[in-house]
Amino acid sequence: MTSSFDSINRYMEMTSSIYEKVWDMWMIGMGSWTNSQEQMSDYYKNYLDRMQLASAESAKASEDILKQVKDSQTQMRSLFEDSMNSAFSNVQMPQMPLFDYFSQLNKKISDLSSKVDNA
Numbered sequence: 001m002t003s004s005f006d007s008i009n010r011y012m013e014m015t016s017s018i019y020e021k022v023w024d025m026w027m028i029g030m031g032s033w034t035n036s037q038e039q040m041s042d043y044y045k046n047y048l049d050r051m052q053l054a055s056a057e058s059a060k061a062s063e064d065i066l067k068q069v070k071d072s073q074t075q076m077r078s079l080f081e082d083s084m085n086s087a088f089s090n091v092q093m094p095q096m097p098l099f100d101y102f103s104q105l106n107k108k109i110s111d112l113s114s115k116v117d118n119a
Contacts, residue, residue: 074117 070117077113
């Protein structure tokens, strides 16, 4: 009879030990899952922060490029006007309606360009 009680006690101890080991494995698995979830959350947060920074830098770079293009266009227009004025400064042109038309058109373009530049 004691042998069957000893056998039952050993079985109960083994079962208890197995349950404790399963519980420990379960807790390790849950801890690992929680840690992985925290790491993924940090990773995505860092990713979003980097993307936001990259977007801001890209917008600033685009603005800088547009400003450079606008400045270059203004310089080219100024150089062209200066070269044309110096080329035609010594030429005696008779008053022609077509020439007046282009002069007026050039003045309108200059006025509109200055309005756009100031906008």
